[in-house]
Amino acid sequence: AQSVTQPDIHITVSEGASLELRCNYSYGATPYLFWYVQSPGQGLQLLLKYFSGDTLVQGIKGFEAEFKRSQSSFNLRKPSVHWSDAAEYFCAADPTQKSSGDKVTFGTGTRLAVRP
Amino acid sequence: EAGVAQSPRYKIIEKRQSVAFWCNPISGHATLYWYQQILGQGPKLLIQFQNNGVVDDSQLPKDRFSAERLKGVDSTLKIQPAKLEDSAVYLCASSLAWTRGLLNREPGELFFGEGSRLTVL
Structure with missing residues (x-):
């Protein structure tokens, strides 16, 4: 079955520290x-999206995400929170x-x- | 540009009562979605419209939930009768995405309203 997994329910970081949020998908x-x-x-707001091409995508508010096909992952990152x-x-x-x-x-x- | 409008923002009812939520999508967006978001969970799609036709309602509890989008613009989601487990935030979203046959789809960003929080006592 198709699924999206976010393994971390809750993360705490210090202001100014880097951040990585994990996402794995299972699709054919x-x-x-x-x-x-x-x-x-509030409702949900889009940060960024990946359709094809460059595997590192930039989004709003200084966020970026990297698509890794081999790991079926699309992790979100920010260098300084x-x-x-x-x-x-x-x-x-x-x-x-x-x-x-x-x-x-x-x-x-x-x-x-x-x-x- | 006006965003997705939803009302009411909050509603408290007793079980077995009925409730209706209204959504006005962004002008020109053909696709409209209703999601249910239970506390601590991600949004779950209840129903998806493309213009005034239903694209997907496989996860809509049809014995108590109904939704319509008569003129392809505004939409109403109704629950009758409500159960305790219906307590959730009901999110409406719209997008420019459209289905091109069965093989290809144009993905699109979903624009969400602020949601309608339902508490069933």
Whole structure:
């Protein structure tokens, strides 16, 4: 079955430290991949997306993500975290070929806390 | 550009009562989604519309949930009767993505509303 896994439920980092959030997917063919951020009481906002081409994609707010086909991963990174980055982060996958039952699938999310 | 609008933001009802949520997508977005987000979980797709047609409702509990998008713009999601386990945030999203036959799809960014938080007592 198609799935998106975010192994880390909760991560705490110090302000100014680097960040990496993990995402693994399980699909027959490489799906389109997304990272969304959700601040408390808000809807989800797209950070970045990967469709094809360069495996390192840049997003908003200083985030980047690297697609690694061999590891079925799409990890999100930021070199220096700001207090305002505290939020919940969701990885999502969208099948490249439509068939019955295929849909955008979200991971369970990683909640990021930032220490002052 | 106006974003995805949802109402109400909060709703508290007792079990077995009914509730309706409304969504107005971004102008021009053909595809509209309703997601259910239970506390501590990722969003789960309930139903996807393309214009006023249903693309996917495989995870919609059809014995109690219904949704419509009559004119291909606004959408309403209804729950009747509500159960305790329906307590969640209901997120509406829209996108320019469209389905081109069964083989190829154009992916698109999903634009989310702020959600409607439902508490069933």
